[in-house]
Amino acid sequence: MNIVVKPESRLLYEGAEWDFNTLMRVHDACAEIAGEELGLDWYPNRIEVISAEQMLDAYASTGLPLFYRHWSFGKHFAQHEALYRKGLRGLAYEIVINSDPCVSYVMEENTATMQALVIAHAAFGHNHFFKNNELFRQWTDAKGILDYLEFAKGYVQSCEEQHGELAVERVLDSAHALMNYGVHRHRRRAPDLLSEQKRERERREHDEKMYNVLWSTLPEKASQPAARGDEERRRALLQLPQENILYFLEKSAPRLAPWQREILRIVRNVAQYFHPQRQTKMMNEGCATYTHHRILTRLHEQGRISDGNMLEWLHSHSSVVMQPDFDDQRYSGMNPYALGFAMMEDIERICREPTTEDRQWFPDFAGCGDPMPILRHGWAEFRDESFILQFLSPALMRKLKLFHIVDDAGQPVLRVDAMHDERGYRRLRRSLAKQYDPAWQDPDIQVVDVDLGGDRKLILEHRVASGRLLEEQEARQVLRHLASLWSYDVLLREVDPVSGASLREHAVSPPR
């Protein structure tokens, strides 16, 4: 690529100042490299410049630009604000939203170099990931999300007007408590958020059309003991067992009003939208960090970023991908940026200059020369857990000096189960992958039965893995929320998946 440009006009910007033209130039320069050299494929970009306060705002509502109102967002805002004001915590340089067009928020305080970093990172790295990763393609609807959020906000507000803030808040509280269990993990139908609004409107119109006040004057029928139905049939009717608790409540809770069901649905849809992000956090950041590293390095090589600015972004880059050791005071878990970036670089190394070991471990691409097809394939087809299982190399495990300890509460000491040596690589890799799998990290709780013939008790089961029971206090609080939505007693059994023995039970009655 030989573009003849006069030397003095090669720099995209000088100093720290920037204006919209600078952003535009930077974006176009990044696009050139991202497209031709990296072969990325992205949604059209929309870059929005915001102030620090707006950034705090966006933080508080889980990064979404507009959201319904709830006290918990106020709480998060107050928390972030207090930390930010004291200088205990800086703000993110950007927030990027999985939407089409892809919206990136950049802070007005950023220097020109930071804006370049942010654009390369978010507007190309994350953007490519959102558009291409299979999970996002399957589970989220980037086109519909902004309109859906708008609808959700309006809908919740109209509910507040009709039924009062408190009533709405109660439903939202309960729904939020169950948000992690508002996700279909195995569905393969792409969501269509645009039709959600239409669906809600049609339902309401239908209800209003069908409403006849005469029916409300009928005396309630004395409840007749339902015949003990076929258990299998009942469970099939209610789609039991059901891992999506919010879905189950929306469809089957006996005493919810239509608007309450709709609110459960909104919370569920939002949870579903965020579900892929949890499963791909490490890869997503790795992809974005690798992308900005490649793009900015190339811009510098082309003489479009000055040496000083190169050092500036390298400084923030290296603090972002810093991984403190486990015994370091700063250690707070694996840094997704660090591991992600290290893995991407490692794949690049394996493609370009593989060792014998690499050839053994990755025969299908070691030494293939160009890492981009491999990376693009990885970014599209994997999630954190499977990506680690597939691509984490012994060399990287050695470099990070990973080791695996087992903490058995029944034993007086911790045991080192595997380390970065020949015997440990595979086990180490498996355990690390497991650590990135939400299915292993979240308690596995499902609705298993409803006593329809008797007192309508809802029965849930927690299949206990590795003998780890639920935190009792909090579990009871969540169950209270669940009971208030279900309106009848709720029982949560913690069972051993092997023997089927009940380890502990929590029973909660709905608040009167």
Added chain:
Amino acid sequence: MQILDRRLNPSGRSLPNRQRFLRRAKSLVQEAVRDASAKRDIRSADEGGEVSIPLHGIREPSFHLGQGGIRDHVLPGNKEYKEGDEIPRPPGGGGGGGGSEGSPDGSGEDAFRFVLSREEFLSLFLDDLELPDMAKRRLVDGADPAWQRAGYSVSGTPANLSLARTMRNSLSRRIALRRPKPEEVEALEAEIAALEGQPDHAERVLALRAELEKQLLRTRRIPYIDPIDVRYRRFEPVPRPVAQAVMFCLMDVSGSMTEDMKDLAKRFYTLLYIFLQRRYKHVELVFIRHTHEASEVDEETFFHSRETGGTLVSTALEEMRKVVADRYPPNEWNIYAAQASDGDNAAGDSQKTARLLVDTILPACQYYAYIEVGREGEHGIPGFPRGPTDLWRTYEALVNAGAPLAMKKVRHRREIFQVFRELFAKRGVVEGATA
């Protein structure tokens, strides 16, 4: 590719969420505000500030795994461990591992800290306080009346034209006077046009023409809208009741009052002033200081200039009576008085003070509070080492006889908020309001 500037968007988008949060955590925040206010300086009493509330009250629960069972951790930065090594469990449970555990939103501490604005702080602090419920409202004339709708009138400005009412009048007049409708005229014209030129209908056409002529004349005579139809919305000035208050600050400035005591008194006055300001649109301040004689002074002099002399409380009350009679007729003003003193009074003055208070001052006042300030540490053993002061005894007798007088003792500035709260607590929610 699009670049948007969102900085100009209205800020404070998170305000509704914040209000919901404060409402939700109200009782907790209120407690925290009370705790915080006990510690803080009164000069900053009406500023916002950081408060911290216990986290458990505003937790958002979710299912989490508890302690126990078998956990796996993969950690970076191995230095000396080999496979099969056993490591003593680090103190405090999770220790070196536990990266994925901990609280969900990174708030590991058990207190939640955040910053309240001045408005929020005050409204929470003063929330369950109330003024004695006998506020008088005065009708001020002229100044800034409220305008109220008062029916319709036949005259007015075009801006106040009531179109609906005008058209209604016009319609009923047109019906009553049988003004031909445009359709009727058109129908006639159409019929004429249809029949014209046909010889056997000539007579009919003639009749129709005459009829049309008549109709058109009638249409011209009876206008579509007549000036008598026109109505205007009428507005009437209504005198707006104005609640106004005057606050009297009475203080003994004789030599026995130290700077500390004055400072205590000042703190109390400030609080009362803030409180009144929130309840009344218009609050005036009157400062009366006294030694053996009393005078009305400005604020600066009141708090800072030194005086010497004896102590005659009655002089201050007399001065107050004069000022009230001069400028603040009790039927127009809500009068609040707060008196601060170390409790000294000349021996012969008590009688006179009591009489003045009961006969003239108290009947005129909404509220009269007496704050007895003392030195810090003056009360080593519970109760006063010196026993009740002269003034305290005098006032206590009045209170026992049923006079509407509030009295409190204050020794330290951290007690000020508490005392203030007790004085103004809503009836029924007085928390252990004993002196």
